[in-house]
Amino acid sequence: MSSPSTIFDCIVIGAGLAGLVAARNLQRLGRCVLLIEAQDRIGGRMHGQYLPSKQWIDRGGQWVGPTQDRILALLDEYNVRRFPSPSEGLKVLVFDGQRYEFDGFFQGFPEGEAPGVSEAEWRDAMDAWQRFEALSQALPAGHPHRNDTNQQLDSDTFARWIADNTHTAFGRWYFSYMARAIGYLGPAEPHQISLLHALWGQKSAPQSEHPEAELLHGGAGQIPQKIADELKNQIRLSEPVLRIRQDSTKVEVETTKNAYTAQFAIVAMPPYHAGRITYDPPMPPLRSQLTQRVPMGCCAKIMVSYDRPFWRAKKLAGIAIGNCQWLELCADSSDPETGVGVIATFVVGDRYSRWRAKSDSDRRAAVLSDLAIYFGEEALSPSTYNEVDWPGDPWTGGGYAAFMPPGVWTSFGEALTAPVGRIHWAGTEMADRWAGFFDGAVRTGEAAAEAIQSLLLAGSSQ
Template identity: 30%
Template sequence: MKEINTDILIVGAGYAGIAAAKKLHAAQQDFMVIEARDRIGGRTLTEDLESGVTVDMGAKWVGPTQHLVWEWIKETHTETYDTYDQGKNLLKFKNKITSYTGTIPKIDPISLIDLGITISKMNKLSAQISLTEPWNHPKAKEFDAMTLATWMEKHIWTAKAKHLFEIGIQTVFAAEASEISLLFALFYFKSGDNMDTLISIKNGAQQSILKGGTQGLIKKIAASFLDKIHLESPLLRLSQQANGIIAETKMLKINARKCILTIPPVLISTIEFEPPLPQQKAQLYQRMPMGAAMKVYLIYPTPFWREMGFSGQIVSDEYPLKVTFDVGHTDSELGVLLVFVEGNDARNFIDLEEGTRRKMILERVEKIFGHQASMPMQYIDKCWTEEVYSRGCYTGLMGPNTLTQFGHQIRAPFKHIHFAGTETADKWCGYLDGAISSGYRAASEVLKETL
């Protein structure tokens, strides 16, 4: 076992860990990063396909108010392009296909009003929530004793509006409305401005795509301190003494003064802490399960749907396909359709063989776009619940009685250990921007204690 001394140890080389490293590097601090995987990027993973198309198998988009990601984009001179958002969107609902433009599908007027009212109610409620102390809302206990599904049951009157709202929730959380507490949902919406922002392309969280992908961006940011990053080094044990910590991996024993832990909450439970985590923190990390989403890319010789007047955006009620986007590069002639399978559907779908998955997705797309859709040049998908160093995606969720009882623990340091990761962010919690801000915050905490 190799023994290493450093001043600050960062655990995890995703956006949070690299953001912390960036800040410490700029402050000329002595630090190192250990990462479980054989790559950096965490829940970002960019692949260059043979066709020349670059796809993000993990986190993909950047919205206009995600300022910290934009700073990195500018700093690295990364080019971006807009998600294709012209032409008609399609809604497949109970075997009927209708087309519409904008975010809200063309449905019967009553359902449409119902859906609009529901989203506006949600936005009004979430606007009242404090991002730093969501548990202090006068109705926090009440909102945190019910699931979002219960709220929907009570407030949405038409079946169609409910179904569409549900698809929106599944797409935003990679989970079911029944898995998360109303309070957590309200906090999460507020964290990303509001529900409209989270479900929108234009001016929303799905607006911009990075050339070279989101993993490409983090690689550029980390380039100047790559020598500080130790890959394939999952943390096994973290013990604390009066003046610092000892971290153990299979091959390394690292002595440091401070530690910044940036891994997902569910993985914090897997580390052996000495002394053990404070009991409320330990109970919190038992209560932040990861969502489940499957991303499927279909690569076509052309984005043929564009010529048919369609945007490539589909909202569907038929398992497994929920939502699709045209994410083709502006400088490529190829068509790139991104299909999302979400929540329980994803969990069930991932258990199927890849051949079956491919067949099912192509059948669904063919029903909507016709024969051409059944013959992509390539099918590629990614199951994040099978990644042992993520255990799901997009983020750690909170069911009822979590935010009110344990929320104050999420950013609380434990002696020499500081906590980052997108789950600890107030702004853009669950997104890349939140990961970066959390890394900056944790680095600041450590720097403050250093000075």
């Protein structure tokens, strides 16, 4: 059992997936590590809940994809079994009051047959998608750097590009919907997102690689505890960090309860939250300006369960997209081993503020009403209904992830991952591959631990 007087090799701040991985990896290397978390639980945006129906649901992220090799390796290490995201059957599109059922269209992204809209509308969206993909693939790998081309892209918005590259109401909605559905885009409204960020996100986390291809038996929320079991009593919960002081030899971390000393620190949280900590000496101007400009996405997640996946009797896949009043995306999240039907859905962007202003009963009625449009009247009678208000959680501040508004990448992006003295950064927002996803979090946790280990070895050899 460590005490506040212990001098640690490294203190990790933030017990989300990135922080847990960083702390675990350093401890495996024989380092003395402390993990500090502001909330009364671990996991951050990887958090589950057990329902009375004996079904786990994920109140945070839930999907993984076949090219996300770092999170898949973690799952294999802990023997967490995966299963294909349910997708057999007809998908549903609701557009401008018309409802279509169709096959071969994966979660609203361009694969398979047209979903029922006119050929001109469908071709408009697909032609724009090809232009968007070509622009994205022209970007170099890694984080965007400041140059003339990137500055031009970064000064533009995703909304302006959509307006110039689509010519039908469906095409415009389709791309706007993507801004509100994809993890690396926050999500946010298209006018809030830098065009460079939208293109870079598609380059580093391409939808063609199916990031929502699989779900986990028992839910993703089981992973944090499996990692934490290795750290035993080296985790401090309910201790928000107030201040980090550093000099040439050490780092001092002051929480609401204690003060701790280490050789190095890893701050494993989104940039906005990292910016709320007081630093002594202050952060460099670029880093300080960056953290003021990288907001979290505006999104609430709703998990609705039924005694069975009733939509399958109608030959529906449980996957739906559309411009309904509240819900633009629904996905079957049912574990085949439980028999329980689970739908994951989201209220995003401008819809969120209007929906959040409603009473509890009216918010529920709004969600169920849209689900009934997608899947039928049975959707009005769920077994359980769980809202996850990410923007309303002070320690999360939004979801799925943070995003870059216009001008931020090329003006301040160089400060995103650069260490400041003895302080290093981790978290899915810092990843240059699969940012906004579990895989990005694991990658940055591993990289931060490796960097600290190298510094400790270099220090011990001097």
